[in-house]
Amino acid sequence: MIPVFYRPEMVAPATGYSPSAAKPAQVIADWRADFDIAPDVEFVEFDPATRAEIARAHDPAYVDGILACRIPNGFGDCDPRIAASLPYTSGSLLAAARHVTTDPADWHARERIACSPSSGFHHAHHAESGGYCTFNGLMVAALALKAEGLADRVLIVDCDEHYGNGTQDIIATLGVDWIAHVTHGGRLPGSYHDKPGMLGMIEWQVPEFGADRCRGVVLYQAGADCHVDDPLGGFLTTADMRERDRLVFRLAVQHRAPLVWNLAGGYQRDRKGRIEPVLKLHRQTMAECIAAGVG
Ligand SMILES: [Zn+2]
Secondary structure, X not given: OEEEEOOHHHOOOOOOOOOHHHHHHHHHHHHHOOOOOHHHEEEEOOOOOOHHHHHOOOOHHHHXXXXXXXXXXXXXXOOHHHHHHHHXXXXXXXXXHHHHHOOOOOOOHHHHEEEEOOOOOOOOOOOOOEOOEOOOHHHHHHHHHHHOOOOOEEEEEXXXXXXXXXXXXXXXXXXXXXXXXXXXXXXXXOOOOOHHHHHHHHHHXXXXXXXXXXXXXXXXXXXXXXXXXXXXXXXXXHHHHHHHHHHHHHHHHHOOOOEEEEOOOOOOOOOXXXXXXXXXXXXXXXXXXXXXXXX
């Protein structure tokens, strides 16, 4: 079974351009209705991230201002429903990351891969929101695992279309040297904004975080907005994205690298304005995750 760390409290209304705040519930409903996926996923309860856990990654004054709805969130407003959801979106990724890194001696591949149906992390800076991101759950999880002795090194494979500038800002602000942050986001020198470069980067990095090399964990943003049809994308076809997901999961299992994946961005809509094209891509990622575990 693939554990999915979902609670309805993760969800907030999607009021602007981005559907991400409401996406967890839609994704979960989609998976529950899918005959090929539903039997192989189990939904797991978790606690929300605490203020102290979030403040490892962010300026405490920023954390308090966001939670008290005094500072605009990543959607540019102070909607208390967004603020209420934030400890749960970061909490989902954190709980999933703890799950895959606890008792690594009891290795069973399928229990070392977990899903957090979350988004809205990688543009969140140390003391600033942006780009639909408010708290950086990737960094909240990484810093908690390090503090709790559950991992020595963390690989963030950010396959969202866009550059994880918030992640990079927090790494630089805190002077962290045990996180590898690889991304195909953006078109900056050093990013991997082409298919061979991206696949090569995955092939090179993931094995480094396997059980034979270190006590590591992989946080994989399986973004859907790098699809060629995405209005904010993109350079990968549906088949390319399947190849990407398959490679990440295959390498994690083969090298026994604990891995958590999440949803990240995705902005396609069908003619009726529904996010079905995005759901289809996330469904494909889960299908590949299940296939890797079974194999
Ligand atoms: Zn994006």
